Amino acid sequence: MQTAIQKNQHRIQLRVTIPETNPQMDVYRIGTLLELAREMATALAQDGDHVKVCVQQSMGQGVFQGLPLSLSGVRRIMEAMDWGDIADFVHFGQVGADQVDKCRYYVLIAPQNVVGTTIMTNLGDMVHAAEDQDKTLVLLNPVLKDIPSADAVMGIRGRKERVALTNSFQAAYHFRLLYMSSAMMYPIMGALRHCYDGPWEVYKRVQLGKKEEEYRLVATFDEEPVGAKLTKIFLK
Numbered sequence: 001m002q003t004a005i006q007k008n009q010h011r012i013q014l015r016v017t018i019p020e021t022n023p024q025m026d027v028y029r030i031g032t033l034l035e036l037a038r039e040m041a042t043a044l045a046q047d048g049d050h051v052k053v054c055v056q057q058s059m060g061q062g063v064f065q066g067l068p069l070s071l072s073g074v075r076r077i078m079e080a081m082d083w084g085d086i087a088d089f090v091h092f093g094q095v096g097a098d099q100v101d102k103c104r105y106y107v108l109i110a111p112q113n114v115v116g117t118t119i120m121t122n123l124g125d126m127v128h129a130a131e132d133q134d135k136t137l138v139l140l141n142p143v144l145k146d147i148p149s150a151d152a153v154m155g156i157r158g159r160k161e162r163v164a165l166t167n168s169f170q171a172a173y174h175f176r177l178l179y180m181s182s183a184m185m186y187p188i189m190g191a192l193r194h195c196y197d198g199p200w201e202v203y204k205r206v207q208l209g210k211k212e213e214e215y216r217l218v219a220t221f222d223e224e225p226v227g228a229k230l231t232k233i234f235l236k
Contacts, residue, residue, distance in 0.1 A: 013169035023070035045089040049104040057094040097129035112143040
């Protein structure tokens, strides 16, 4: 992570979406994701830098006001955690330009769009504020896809800018499971792994026995493989 931050000072992304850390899955456990956030904060604070761990605030208006279920109560849990030796260097906040202060790093936990409003406006403002002050934003397991709603908040207008903002974050680490059906997320076919400045590695899941399996490296790419490239690998 430190190497990635040295070369791209402002926008970093880490994605680790095994079932327990994937906000889109039924078996998601916020405790596991927060343990990952604590490890990240510890690594970033090791040189005495201050780190702010952020969870988005309630957004929207009227009946649409609220938080995604996967983030409900997370701020309270986070503040009650034991942060050990880095407790004096860890702070807590929300998502927005006004959150950029004395801290050097900002870890945003699973920022997400919700029905009727988008986190992208607040995120974009925070990115620009961080860049102006030479600070770094780290997205942890973001879910930034558009969510259609009746008032067309995430319609065609502005989509190009939202996609550009999402894609502007440098992948420092990426690990996700690959499924036969992305809709059902079953069965697991393999995994995709990438460390900063290295290749994208595709692993195939091989069943060795009734309760035994392994993941075998079957392909590498210079850029993230998608669609037909991945399908072709698993059809061999």
